[in-house]
Amino acid sequence: MSAPAGSSYAPVGALSFQTASEVHAAGLQAIAGAGSSLLISLAAVTQVDSAGLAVLLDWMREARARGCALRFADLPPGALRLAAISEVDALLHQAVEPA
Secondary structure, three states: OOOOEOOEEOOOEEEOOOOHHHHHHHHHHHHHHHOOEEEEEOOOEEEEOHHHHHHHHHHHHHHHHHOOEEEEEOOOHHHHHHHHHOOOHHHHHOOEOOO
């Protein structure tokens, strides 16, 4: 996983049951240090399962609670499909950076 840096953060690898705790903590650090906005690029994310989707949604909740505008870039198509199946795609789309 990459380290938080300023107003952007880019996790690397899988967002899965095996990595959710570590990735979640790193993202929370990035949110805490971001100030008013944070862009999370998911270009280097190779897999998102239901635990990974929960991480993304919790980052959104935490950012909102801190008054931080959170945006996701390069969201993997599998994450969008999983969000649709889980009926949380409307929530996730609120934070998706336009292509």
